[in-house]
Amino acid sequence: MCECGNDKAKVSELDAILARHRGEQGSLIPVLQEVQAAQGYISREAIEAVSAALKIPATEIYGVATFYAQFHLTPRGRHVVRVCQGTACHVRGAAKILEAMQKELGIGPGETTEDLRFTLEPVACLGCCGLAPVMMINENTHGRLTPDGIADILAQYE
Amino acid sequence: MEIFRAHVLVCGGTGCTSGGSPRIKALLEEELAKNGLEKEVNLVVTGCHGLCEMGPLVIVYPEGTMYVHVQPEDVSDIVSEHLLKGRIVERLLYKEPVTAERVPHYGDLPFYHKQERLVLRNCGYINPEVIEEYIGRDGYAALAKALAEMTPDEVIQEVLDAGLRGRGGAGFPTGLKWNFCRKAKGEPKYIVCNGDEGDPGAFMDRSILEGDPHRVLEGMAIGAYAIGASKAVIYVRAEYPLAVRRLHLAVKKAEEMGLLGDNILGTDFSLHIDIKEGAGAFVCGEETALLASIMGQRGMPWPRPPFPAVSGLWGKPTNINNVETWANIPDIILRGADWFASMGTEKCKGTKVFALTGNVQNTGLVEVPMGISMREIIYDIGGGVPNGKKFKAVQIGGPSGGCLPESQLDLGVDYESLTGAGAIMGSGGLVVMDEDTCIVDVARFFLSFTRAESCGKCTPCREGIMRMLEILDRISAGEGRMEDLDLLEKTAHIIQDTSLCGLGQTAPNPILSTLRYFRDEYVAHIKDQRCPAGVCTALLTYYIKPELCRGCTACTKVCPTGAITGERKAVHVIDPEKCIKCGACAERCPFDAIVQA
Ligand SMILES: Cc1cc2nc3c(=O)[nH]c(=O)nc-3n(C[C@H](O)[C@H](O)[C@H](O)COP(=O)(O)O)c2cc1C
Ligand code: SF4
Numbered sequence: 220m221c222e223c224g225n226d227k228a229k230v231s232e233l234d235a236i237l238a239r240h241r242g243e244q245g246s247l248i249p250v251l252q253e254v255q256a257a258q259g260y261i262s263r264e265a266i267e268a269v270s271a272a273l274k275i276p277a278t279e280i281y282g283v284a285t286f287y288a289q290f291h292l293t294p295r296g297r298h299v300v301r302v303c304q305g306t307a308c309h310v311r312g313a314a315k316i317l318e319a320m321q322k323e324l325g326i327g328p329g330e331t332t333e334d335l336r337f338t339l340e341p342v343a344c345l346g347c348c349g350l351a352p353v354m355m356i357n358e359n360t361h362g363r364l365t366p367d368g369i370a371d372i373l374a375q376y377e
Numbered sequence: 378m379e380i381f382r383a384h385v386l387v388c389g390g391t392g393c394t395s396g397g398s399p400r401i402k403a404l405l406e407e408e409l410a411k412n413g414l415e416k417e418v419n420l421v422v423t424g425c426h427g428l429c430e431m432g433p434l435v436i437v438y439p440e441g442t443m444y445v446h447v448q449p450e451d452v453s454d455i456v457s458e459h460l461l462k463g464r465i466v467e468r469l470l471y472k473e474p475v476t477a478e479r480v481p482h483y484g485d486l487p488f489y490h491k492q493e494r495l496v497l498r499n500c501g502y503i504n505p506e507v508i509e510e511y512i513g514r515d516g517y518a519a520l521a522k523a524l525a526e527m528t529p530d531e532v533i534q535e536v537l538d539a540g541l542r543g544r545g546g547a548g549f550p551t552g553l554k555w556n557f558c559r560k561a562k563g564e565p566k567y568i569v570c571n572g573d574e575g576d577p578g579a580f581m582d583r584s585i586l587e588g589d590p591h592r593v594l595e596g597m598a599i600g601a602y603a604i605g606a607s608k609a610v611i612y613v614r615a616e617y618p619l620a621v622r623r624l625h626l627a628v629k630k631a632e633e634m635g636l637l638g639d640n641i642l643g644t645d646f647s648l649h650i651d652i653k654e655g656a657g658a659f660v661c662g663e664e665t666a667l668l669a670s671i672m673g674q675r676g677m678p679w680p681r682p683p684f685p686a687v688s689g690l691w692g693k694p695t696n697i698n699n700v701e702t703w704a705n706i707p708d709i710i711l712r713g714a715d716w717f718a719s720m721g722t723e724k725c726k727g728t729k730v731f732a733l734t735g736n737v738q739n740t741g742l743v744e745v746p747m748g749i750s751m752r753e754i755i756y757d758i759g760g761g762v763p764n765g766k767k768f769k770a771v772q773i774g775g776p777s778g779g780c781l782p783e784s785q786l787d788l789g790v791d792y793e794s795l796t797g798a799g800a801i802m803g804s805g806g807l808v809v810m811d812e813d814t815c816i817v818d819v820a821r822f823f824l825s826f827t828r829a830e831s832c833g834k835c836t837p838c839r840e841g842i843m844r845m846l847e848i849l850d851r852i853s854a855g856e857g858r859m860e861d862l863d864l865l866e867k868t869a870h871i872i873q874d875t876s877l878c879g880l881g882q883t884a885p886n887p888i889l890s891t892l893r894y895f896r897d898e899y900v901a902h903i904k905d906q907r908c909p910a911g912v913c914t915a916l917l918t919y920y921i922k923p924e925l926c927r928g929c930t931a932c933t934k935v936c937p938t939g940a941i942t943g944e945r946k947a948v949h950v951i952d953p954e955k956c957i958k959c960g961a962c963a964e965r966c967p968f969d970a971i972v973q974a
């Protein structure tokens with residue numbers, strides 16, 4: 220797979236992020252957050268570049284990246300579907316929502332559809348338990364879900 | 378300044394936003410303009426009112442009329458009826474669930490009766506993105522008072538006298554903590570606001586940060602002045618994008634007005650606040666793990682001592698408080714310790730915000746005086762359990778809290794009494810569960826959460842929780858043994874005693890509290906091979922009621938294992954050996970003849 224043109228853009232994107240945080244204490248996590256926001260995931264190349272720039276061993280960066288649920292080392296879908304499996308949602312049927320979602324998308328938790336349209340992620344609580352069961356697609360919250368209503372919501376995301 | 382004859386408040390909290398409040402706001406704007414009212418009526422987007430269940434909410438002042446579940450098609454009525462003709466739109470008023478009466482006034486709602494809203498005072502009243510609105514409600518007056526009239530020691534004394542205890546869970550006296558850090562040697566000193574709020578079922582900190590961010594900033598500025606800190610960090614969950622955005626905006630505005638940054642209010646006191654987004658790890662709510670995370674490391678707790686007050690961020694003295702703790706500070710300084718200490722109980726002063734969720738009529742945020750009983754919260758404020766179901770348990774304190782039964786409901790909520798009952802205050806999540814909830818399943822649910830979130834540093838927590846979860850899995854699969862109950866208890870105590878941080882130390886609470894109050898249900902799973910609530914699938918059997926079955930054969934077509942047999946127009950039967958309990962047949966049967974037993 221040749222991505223030469225692509226690669227250049229990625230490199231300059233990375234440089235810009237690293238430049239913004241130069242000299243800042245404890246910048247690793249914000250840097251990784253921005254890399255992921257820009258590139259969708261944290262690639263091996265990104266880890267190596269961050270390692271060189273921040274003078275932190277790549278193994279340590281890998282350790283940090285794998286510790287936090289937020290970071291992903293593989294490409295992700297255009298839309299991230301976070302289905303809440305928190306307590307309030309659990310007692311209001313969140314398991315059924317997740318199940319229906321898996322059926323609808325044909326993927327398991329943590330997986331991405333082949334067309335890179337959706338990534339499915341169970342999460343612990345989205346902080347709007349009053350609307351349980353809840354899911355978040357990208358930054359939009361959808362509440363009071365029913366298994367039957369899921370297809371319509373997904374259709375809003377191309 | 379313009380004078381408006383009416384104010385229309387549209388809730389812009391997360392709950393109402395997801396229910397479509399931005400669209401309602403846009404339509405209101407349009408409709409007001411169409412009727413030439415834009416100069417007479419002020420449209421304000423506010424933070425959460427705590428009644429998210431009823432959203433989107435629209436409140437009209439001066440009357441204080443609250444409209445619930447407002448839909449786009451209702452907007453023109455609100456404008457033409459209420460704002461033009463002064464007639465309340467009856468059908469949009471809150472309906473009291475029991476009496477079915479319509480309640481016109483915001484303040485008359487039973488939901489607010491027993492509440493004492495101090496920390497949440499501005500949430501839902503002001504536009505959180507406009508600093509002047511906060512200032513208009515006495516905002517930053519406490520900071521001015523502290524800087525002009527009080528020495529740092531006097532500020533600490535006031536907080537001590539008020540008896541404020543940390544709202545992040547452990548209830549440590551805030552004044553004492555400040556004093557440790559003030560006395561510690563090292564420069565610069567840091568203060569940190571813990572907005573990690575990872576407890577599933579809790580969203581009070583979110584609502585405060587979104588609905589009244591300046592209150593938190595003001596509390597932090599006062600604390601920094603008292604402690605002698607010049608740097609501050611707010612650690613907030615990345616899952617709260619609205620809170621993150623509003624915090625950035627609030628810090629910027631406050632700096633522009635000289636209320637934060639260098640030489641605050643013309644004094645030589647300076648404070649710089651940074652905002653860090655959490656990256657999704659529950660254990661990072663623990664203070665030492667949180668500090669590790671701010672420093673860019675894996676968020677794993679470290680053994681104390683050294684306490685953060687002595688050696689925290691970058692080895693410097695650091696004071697960490699919870700969002701709600703900080704939000705309590707301005708009022709304590711402005712109104713005084715005596716006023717604050719007049720609320721609550723002997724040992725716990727002031728109020729606590731709870732997130733009331735689960736199987737309860739009014740889910741939402743409630744702020745009540747410490748010491749109020751859980752019965753009052755659940756029934757008087759929450760309106761009880763909906764759909765005619767029976768109350769079973771209330772889970773308090775997040776995943777490492779405890780499940781309390783009906784018999785404990787008259788307990789007053791404060792740190793000590795909850796701990797005595799086998800639960801914890803935690804951050805203040807209250808999840809109500811009705812009779813359809815299986816206690817073994819609930820314990821399993823919490824353990825699978827803590828198992829996933831254990832950072833793995835110490836063996837009892839990492840391995841112990843896993844083993845307990847395996848036992849619970851076994852019990853809910855109908856393969857439990859009576860000895861398992863003792864084994865669970867023993868393991869739980871070992872984990873409590875030998876884990877490094879609060880996560881491991883409290884993770885066994887759900888097991889211990891359910892064994893204490895709901896042992897029968899465990900026994901039913903083990904001895905009778907029965908799940909009384911009908912939740913644990915392995916213990917269910919599906920069966921076709923002969924008197925209802927018409928032999929339509931619909932079920933045989935959906936059964937994935939061919940477990941159902943029967944001739945057309947004759948009664949069908951399920952072979953329990955083949956049935957995998959998927960429930961597909963029960964869903965398909967047009968006559969509801971297939972039931973779980
Ligand atoms: C596993 C674990 C999770 C915690 N999560 C939070 C949290 O989300 N928010 C919080 O303020 N405190 C949390 N705490 C408590 C903090 O460690 C700390 O006690 C608190 O932030 C101190 O602030 P306070 O004195 O104002 O309560 C947690 C503790 C543990 C052990
Ligand atoms: S008790 Fe658990 S979460 Fe806490 S440090 Fe030990 S392994 Fe980590």
Ligand code: SF4
Pocket residue numbers: 919935936937938939940941951955956957958959960961962963
């Ligand atoms: S529950 Fe599922 S497997 Fe069992 S009889 Fe019904 S359809 Fe078949």
Ligand code: FES
Pocket residue numbers: 303304305306307308309343344345346347348349351352353577578579
């Ligand atoms: S438990 Fe689902 S949003 Fe809180």
Ligand code: FES
Pocket residue numbers: 388389390391392393394424425426427428429430432434
């Ligand atoms: S978000 Fe509107 S009331 Fe909570």
